[in-house]
Amino acid sequence: MILQLNYLQRKPAASTMQEVIDTLYSLLEEGRLEQEQFARMRVHLDWIQYHKNFRECVMTPKVKRDPYGQPSPIDMYIDLRQVTPGALRAEILRAMTGEDSPAPDDGRVFLEDLRSFRESITWKFNNLYWHRLADWEEFTGRGYEQALPGGKSDANHPAAVADCVADFWTLLRDLESRKQLPEEIFVLEIGVGMGKRAGLWMDRFRALDEERGTKYYLRLKFLLGDYSLATLERSRPAVKNHLNVCSFIVLDALNPMKSLAFLRHKILHIHLTNVYDNLPDEEFARRDGRLYSIQVRAYLPAPQAHRISEQFQIPAADIPKTVDRLLEGGPDYLVDRKRGVAFWQEIWKALRLEERLVHLEDLPDIVLPLGLHQEQLEEVLEEAPSDVRFHLSSGALESFQNTVPLLHPRGFLQVQDIFVTNFNEYRIGFHGPGKLDGSIVNWVNGALLREVGERAGYDLHFAPFHYRQGSRTSVLYSTQRE
């Protein structure tokens, strides 16, 4: 058995570790765990993820039966934050009981069939959240930024914004000295939130421009892009002093080119904060030299399903159908909005993801995200740890690939997010997706992004966000690759 200690935050590591080992040994001695299973087991302490997430306290992914009869990997993920004293044994047993797969179908209510995380119903919840944010916030009584670690977004840090503006001004100056400054200076922010950063950025830019007498502000065209019209509306007050240079554009962060193709090669600066971490993803794992894709299936654990059924007087068997209608029609579907939002929030809170590993014969079996070539992934995996689980970050890769064609040849992209910047970081732990209020938040595979960037003609550099101590975000900067 391999015991992997990942992230033992605020927990007495040694005692927990001993408890896990003792429990597994006792199961072995009782014959509830076979020697061969025990030997192949890889136990992960602790799963790295947001406090609110999609996993139960102990989880053991199923493995699709291998037609060649190869032994399957047995992974066990333990979220120490959810372990209550004396409950570990029962949780491990619950996760392991079953015939051909460890996880049981113990009265849980499934909301979908097994599929790639990217295709999961969880992303429909995410979409619903952004489109009906006002309803959600009204019900909870707090704004979504308050759900962020620290209660506010790092995107609005004045020093970070000032540095970004200074870099941009320097670029404009350089272009002007080469007689290459375009008549219109386009800047794009994707995922504008409350518009605070955009407002701060333009305040600072105008002040610097006036201070230096360069008259660039008069040529500025600032585009605020978001896929929710409601969000764009909410951002207007924050940029009210700059409305004459602003345009509000509904766009899909996965493909900004769809809305902005007419600005191909024209935008001098593009900024995104906390967008990539909210784009659909899929995950892969390599175990014992074999590659697996990870399928998921959303479900409600039996106790929570039972409670929701009683609270909303919906038979448990009808919950999936009701959820589908909620996702299609919004919370108004459930007679009155208040009740609809309550149902939505309860379902979201209870929602978990079951996992299944599916062996891939070879890399060509994978439909790779736009811009990622098979040989790149092969090269990355050649140098990666032999047993590794990683994000493909397909949404982030797709977004990047569909955003950079908008950049002016001398323009630059800046992305502030939670990145895994080196594949070796996956050796010491996998960062799983979490729930941030009603949305999904997930780490982004910066190492793969760097590979895709190189092929697209950009070198990508990651720097820790040094403006706030303890921040886990990094800033990606692009430079032209020769």
Next chain:
Amino acid sequence: MALPLLPTTVVGSYSMPGWLERLKTEFYARRISRRDLEEIHDTAVKAAIKDQELAGVDVISDGELRRDNMIDYFAERLPGVQIDHTSKKFHYDFYDSKVLGKLPMGPLGLVDDVKFLRANTDRETRFCVTGPHSLAKRIRNEYYPSEQDFALDLARVMNPELRAIAKAGADIIQIDEPNYSGFPDDLPWAVKALNTLIEGVDAKIAVHICYGNRYGKPSWEGSYRYLLPGILEAKVQQLTLEFARRGGEDLEIFRELPPRFEVGIGVIDVKTQAVETPDQVAERIRKALEVIPAERLFILPDCGLLHLSRDVAFAKLTAMVEGTRVVRKELKR
């Protein structure tokens, strides 16, 4: 074979298949031999030639599929240029190359490429060579007192090879100088180097000046206005320029171009996978005809097709040929 009115041609490179990229990488990893790679290149070049013929292009190239990129293929052949062979990860990356002393004379070995092209097509041929200005911008100069001196000497060393290329049967030799647009102030000495390069070369000479196509994206933006009057000193017969992606606004600049210059106009945007329709191509040609007489006009893509998938590259060439035929018919009426 006599060329029709509005001859169609290419800027040089053809779509680089994914499998060829992988095999090149295999070669660098020493998993296949140079001999195997050469055979692979021959096969790929023949396919590129065939595709251009099938698309109906009048003047064709070898697709430049043997080349890693527009610099290294020449840097590796230039005597006196030192290459750090460990300095690139992907075949398209540039080597770290430098010059530490005066460049000696010596063959570059490009003639075989021309002979191969010549042997595999009956069409007129276009062979492309990266110009001294672009080479001097990329190869690190640690010997010559200035970039200008370096470029002039590069031109001197490369000139005999161009003469040999012409003798080997290249109908048009195209000098690629995308860096002019990034460094417009260099134009006076860059044209001097160009003239040194082509002196005594018995072929039609074209100079291709675009705004870059590295990784399928432009390297600069701006206006072709900087080319005049400096480019008029160039002893070339044809200017090959990028208009499809950038729009035709700059065309007007070339209205007063002396009649000794032909103009190759880009009517295919090579930086998007979206395929033009023949009608779009025809419209772009009509716009160019308002400024440049048909007798002096060549029709081609904005730049090389390297970064496009093969099916898109082929479809774009086909649209270019069909659109040109539409305008030819209109001109005959």
